[in-house]
Amino acid sequence: MNAPTPINHTQAEAGLVARFDAVRPSLAGSIAVTALRDAAAEQIKATGLPHRRVEEYKYTDLRAFMKSAAPLAAPATSAEAKSVLDGFESYGALDRYRIVIANGTFNADLSDVDALAAEGVTVTDFNDGLAGENGSELLATPKMAGQDGTLALNTAFVQGGVVISVKDGADVSKPVELVQVAVGEGAQVSRNRIVVAKGATFKLLETFAGDTGAGETNVVFDYDVADGAKLAATRLMAGKAEGAKLFTTLARIGADAEFKALGFLAGPAFARNQQFISFTGENSEAKIYGVTMARDRDLADQTLIVDHAVPHCNSREFFKTVLDDEARGVYQGRINVAPHAQKTDGEMMTQALLLGEGAEMANKPELEIFADDVLCAHGATCGEMDADLLFYLRARGIPEAEARTLLVLAFLSEAIEEFDEDTVTEELGARVRAWLAA
Amino acid sequence: MLEIKNLHARIAEDGTEILRGIDLKVNAGEVHAVMGPNGSGKSTLSYILAGKEDYEVTEGEIIFHGENLLDMEPDERAAAGVFLAFQYPIEIPGVATMEFLKTAMNAQRKARGQAELTIPDFMKLVRAKAADLNVTMDMLKRPLNVGFSGGEKKRAEILQMSLLEPSLCVLDETDSGLDIDALRIVSEGVNKLRSPERAMIVITHYQRLLDHIVPDVVHVLSKGKIVKTGGKELALELEKNGYADYVGEAA
Ligand SMILES: Nc1ncnc2c1ncn2[C@@H]1O[C@H](COP(=O)(O)OP(=O)(O)O)[C@@H](O)[C@H]1O
Ligand SMILES: [Mg+2]
Numbered sequence: 049m050n051a052p053t054p055i056n057h058t059q060a061e062a063g064l065v066a067r068f069d070a071v072r073p074s075l076a077g078s079i080a081v082t083a084l085r086d087a088a089a090e091q092i093k094a095t096g097l098p099h100r101r102v103e104e105y106k107y108t109d110l111r112a113f114m115k116s117a118a119p120l121a122a123p124a125t126s127a128e129a130k131s132v133l134d135g136f137e138s139y140g141a142l143d144r145y146r147i148v149i150a151n152g153t154f155n156a157d158l159s160d161v162d163a164l165a166a167e168g169v170t171v172t173d174f175n176d177g178l179a180g181e182n183g184s185e186l187l188a189t190p191k192m193a194g195q196d197g198t199l200a201l202n203t204a205f206v207q208g209g210v211v212i213s214v215k216d217g218a219d220v221s222k223p224v225e226l227v228q229v230a231v232g233e234g235a236q237v238s239r240n241r242i243v244v245a246k247g248a249t250f251k252l253l254e255t256f257a258g259d260t261g262a263g264e265t266n267v268v269f270d271y272d273v274a275d276g277a278k279l280a281a282t283r284l285m286a287g288k289a290e291g292a293k294l295f296t297t298l299a300r301i302g303a304d305a306e307f308k309a310l311g312f313l314a315g316p317a318f319a320r321n322q323q324f325i326s327f328t329g330e331n332s333e334a335k336i337y338g339v340t341m342a343r344d345r346d347l348a349d350q351t352l353i354v355d356h357a358v359p360h361c362n363s364r365e366f367f368k369t370v371l372d373d374e375a376r377g378v379y380q381g382r383i384n385v386a387p388h389a390q391k392t393d394g395e396m397m398t399q400a401l402l403l404g405e406g407a408e409m410a411n412k413p414e415l416e417i418f419a420d421d422v423l424c425a426h427g428a429t430c431g432e433m434d435a436d437l438l439f440y441l442r443a444r445g446i447p448e449a450e451a452r453t454l455l456v457l458a459f460l461s462e463a464i465e466e467f468d469e470d471t472v473t474e475e476l477g478a479r480v481r482a483w484l485a486a
Numbered sequence: 487m488l489e490i491k492n493l494h495a496r497i498a499e500d501g502t503e504i505l506r507g508i509d510l511k512v513n514a515g516e517v518h519a520v521m522g523p524n525g526s527g528k529s530t531l532s533y534i535l536a537g538k539e540d541y542e543v544t545e546g547e548i549i550f551h552g553e554n555l556l557d558m559e560p561d562e563r564a565a566a567g568v569f570l571a572f573q574y575p576i577e578i579p580g581v582a583t584m585e586f587l588k589t590a591m592n593a594q595r596k597a598r599g600q601a602e603l604t605i606p607d608f609m610k611l612v613r614a615k616a617a618d619l620n621v622t623m624d625m626l627k628r629p630l631n632v633g634f635s636g637g638e639k640k641r642a643e644i645l646q647m648s649l650l651e652p653s654l655c656v657l658d659e660t661d662s663g664l665d666i667d668a669l670r671i672v673s674e675g676v677n678k679l680r681s682p683e684r685a686m687i688v689i690t691h692y693q694r695l696l697d698h699i700v701p702d703v704v705h706v707l708s709k710g711k712i713v714k715t716g717g718k719e720l721a722l723e724l725e726k727n728g729y730a731d732y733v734g735e736a737a
Pocket of ligand 1: 523528
């Protein structure tokens with residue numbers, strides 16, 4: 049590998065280097081963890097923020113977007129976090145448990161720790177894990193993520209998070225909302241390990257409350273789906289936001305397991321939802337959905353790699369994007385099929401609806417297949433709203449704005465309905481309506 | 487109720503002239519049949535009544551209930567009482583049929599200053615009228631027209647029409663793609679809607695629909711013009727002799 053060429057730091061990069069020096073002593077972790085943080089910070093210092101000449105960030109130039117590095121958000125009290133939560137609407141009256149991360153660190157007071165324990169779910173502070181013997185294991189990243197800049201930023205600055213362990217065979221009765229709460233402005237960097245043990249069933253709702261101002265939000269969700277386990281994760285990022293929203297999924301899926309995920313992005317000026325998913329056991333299924341809406345000059349990016357490293361697994365990737373004004377949408381999806389991963393079934397589809405004449409979609413679905421006995425397909429479409437459909441609805445008396453709403457909702461609903469999680473279907477539909485009405 | 491005066495229209499995109507001076511007056515309570523060979527402009531006329539943007543009116547006017555129809559948006563026309571049963575109803579994936587029906591009915595009610603229907607009232611209405619037209623609950627549970635057969639689509643159109651209770655029903659080749667039984671069911675549905683306050687324009691290529699929906703007036707459209715108007719016996723004559731006579735006349 050070539051040594052990275054030294055770069056001229058942007059203001060944000062210089063700020064990040066200074067931020068790291070300032071916070072390093074106060075960040076959690078064993079000596080091994082600190083070494084990983086140092087290496088990640090060194091990477092940022094040497095190569096800068098990911099930018100358009102890095103293949104994976106070709107359309108998503110974080111370096112150009114980030115004008116400065118806001119300080120990390122200071123620790124928040126329970127009362128402060130609670131008051132933000134009280135004014136936060138996520139899933140309305142849905143019966144659910146809650147786990148709260150406030151300004152990047154776990155808040156046990158506001159979390160349903162005891163009730164979850166009774167259901168076989170333990171929730172512990174990520175920072176306790178980082179300080180422990182195997183702390184560095186919590187920061188492990190998969191090979192396919194390479195030198196990913198978003199992950200490096202997370203590793204360097206991670207303030208905390210949770211480790212959620214669902215015990216063998218547990219079937220948790222309610223979904224669990226894992227909410228990242230921002231109290232005051234500032235960058236939020238957290239990491240969460242979710243372990244769903246053998247035969248367990250778990251539904252996770254990932255939400256984001258409060259306003260980080262210009263500070264970036266960088267959250268890693270690291271899932272271990274054991275043999276025979278089922279995990280459904282819904283990531284809901286809705287509402288206007290000035291700072292970059294950077295989300296990373298790392299998932300390992302054991303044998304006979306099911307993993308379902310839907311990433312919903314609507315509103316932020318700059319959002320990237322990236323996922324690195326690998327099958328580690330046979331006869332498993334991953335269904336990955338994306339629902340993306342952007343307007344103004346905003347950017348929303350859904351990027352993923354699904355690694356079929358073992359035979360007999362199915363994956364489905366279905367992404368829908370609606371862009372208005374001069375917004376930019378990005379879909380980069382890759383299915384890897386290893387040489388021995390026979391009988392892989394992969395079906396990837398990305399569809400974009402352009403409402404604004406200046407809107408642009410970069411659709412890049414890819415297959416990298418090294419096995420011969422597989423069934424893999426990919427497709428991409430991009431178009432405007434169908435005038436005949438619109439006319440049909442209007443001819444029945446539905447006013448134009450409402451007809452458009454119905455059609456956008458219909459377009460996005462295909463992904464929401466295939467995701468097929470009753471607990472979120474209605475709320476996500478309401479979010480689409482809210483976005484359209486805004 | 488409806489008066490079309492010297493209507494000329496062309497395709498907006500390429501300027502091809504389709505309608506070349508149509509005059510048609512329809513009173514409340516009347517059923518007018520518009521017949522004519524393929525390509526004579528029957529669907530174009532129906533689309534222009536409903537407000538499709540693909541066509542540009544270059545001359546003439548359409549007065550509906552004393553108002554200038556051409557000044558109204560498609561949804562305004564619907565709320566004012568115009569209903570077009572499409573020749574080719576399109577499938578709308580992702581829009582649930584029931585949701586669509588409720589949205590359309592309430593949108594029209596709202597435009598007319600009426601209160602929204604309650605869910606039970608709405609359900610009751612749909613159930614009763616769907617049963618009449620042999621539209622099954624299974625069809626209503628599907629997205630709009632998706633996976634419907636040709637005949638099911640036509641029955642669904644008439645169901646919409648009977649729920650929306652328009653004052654002007656425009657039926658564009660509602661008989662095409664229907665077998666005898668379906669034709670009877672659809673015709674009964676249409677006949678139920680005949681009333682002194684309501685007018686109908688029944689567009690068809692064949693006479694057989696007019697055995698079931700008996701018209702008061704029959705017009706022959708050829709090359710964008712009405713070339714002959716008569717009573718219901720005109721349809722029978724056309725059935726026997728074909729359009730050849732009239733196609734010649736208009737040329
Ligand atoms: N949107 C359109 N674009 C292009 N040609 C059209 C369009 N609509 C109608 N036409 C043409 O106009 C003529 C009349 O069509 P139409 O009104 O559908 O006739 P009919 O319903 O009597 O069969 C035909 O030659 C048809 O091809
Ligand atoms: Mg026609």
